[in-house]
Amino acid sequence: MSTSAPPANPAGPLPEGEQAWIEVIRKMDEVYNDLLQYEVALEEKNSALEESHQFIESVLASMSDILIVCDRHGRIEEVNPSLCRVTGKSAGDLEKTPLGELFADADGRRQAEDLFRHGGHEGVHDRELFLRAGDGSSVPVSMNCTPRISQTGKLMGMVVTGRPVGELRRAYQALRQAHEDLKRTQGQLLHAEKMVSLGRLVAGVAHELNNPISFVLGNVLSLRRYADRLQAYLNAVHAAPAADPGLAALRAELRIDRVLADMTPLIDGMIEGAERTRDIVDALKRFSAVDKATPERVDLNEVVERSVRWVTQSAPARFAVAVDLPPGLRCPGSSGQLQQVVMNLVQNACDATAAQPAGHLTVTGAVAGGMVELCFADDGPGIAPEHLGRLFEPFFTTKPVGQGTGLGLSISYGIVDRHGGRLAAANRPGGGAEFILSLPLESS
Ligand SMILES: Nc1ncnc2c1ncn2[C@@H]1O[C@H](COP(=O)(O)OP(=O)(O)OP(=O)(O)O)[C@@H](O)[C@H]1O
């Protein structure tokens, strides 16, 4: 529509009616102009609004964090595409559903409802909750919640944001695993180094003790023979009828009869001590590989069966051993030495369960990568964590004096090492100790 005021009449003033019309038309013109300007301004504002809407939409769409806007009652009003991706639902499906329904299980839902009931007023920071993903799995999300307040200060609802932490957690777990592996390898290296130095030290000590103990034992055995002869001679002297009376007084004064009576037990005690020392030196030599046996073909099934039979024969009836091994386990080495290893493991399990009404040891085996792994698992009290690193040290024992030399495991370690295998100890998750004996299988 286009209007314009008629030109002024030069012939004189217009009649009153016409003047009024002209006024109306002028006003309409002004209103129309204003309308046009409003329309232009409105269009400009509209396009600015459209632009900022698109901007916000694009920001929300590119966010990897999830965003949820809720009303006062915890019902969802708006979500961003990230939440739709996680839950596998469209924004339309999620609208008006209670916030709690996003969580993985009933417990998580209750937790979330409690949290957000308070969070609506006070806010929630970095709380880890599990959302239910589209495929039914749980997605760990670190959540924050802030109250949404109107201009008049009224609580309108809340804004919940969350960061899926699954990736982060997986990366953290991988890092922790790598760290644990590294620590374990470092521990094994240190342990191997310690055992090598110990082996050298013990070999030196065993070598030094070997000679003196051999001649102490040899001499003391000769002494026993001489003592018997001296005793026989003295008895003959004392029994002689022409014995000097001074001799009888000296015999009483020096208490020769008591000395003679003490001689045999004293010498027997010396022999016993010397023999025990010789056995220890022999054990030390075995630990440090001073004695080297020529390898033979060892039937491990037989070695285990025989060792178990020998130990259980002299063990109380409360101790039971179950053996479950795959057949035909053969390895190169010395069956005598390997039997010593197995017997010590079985005996240790028997001793460890001594205070229980019943003790059980299970021996199982598995073959993998050219090695056989025998596992000795008992239901005893297990090994104190501070002892785990010391078990294979010579003379480490927790048994009372006279009941254990503490050489069993250290000798076994040396034997297994020389067989190209490994002996390791651990505590079982369900209680009890576990010894793993790995040995290289005979190559066919
Ligand atoms: N199955 C087990 N359960 C709990 N602790 C064990 C077990 N086996 C070994 N130990 C611990 O390891 C220590 C060392 O064992 P090791 O066989 O070397 O010596 P020992 O048995 O004490 O003495 P020895 O074997 O010379 O008679 C034991 O004293 C015990 O504390």
Ligand SMILES: [Mg+2]
């Ligand atoms: Mg032992």
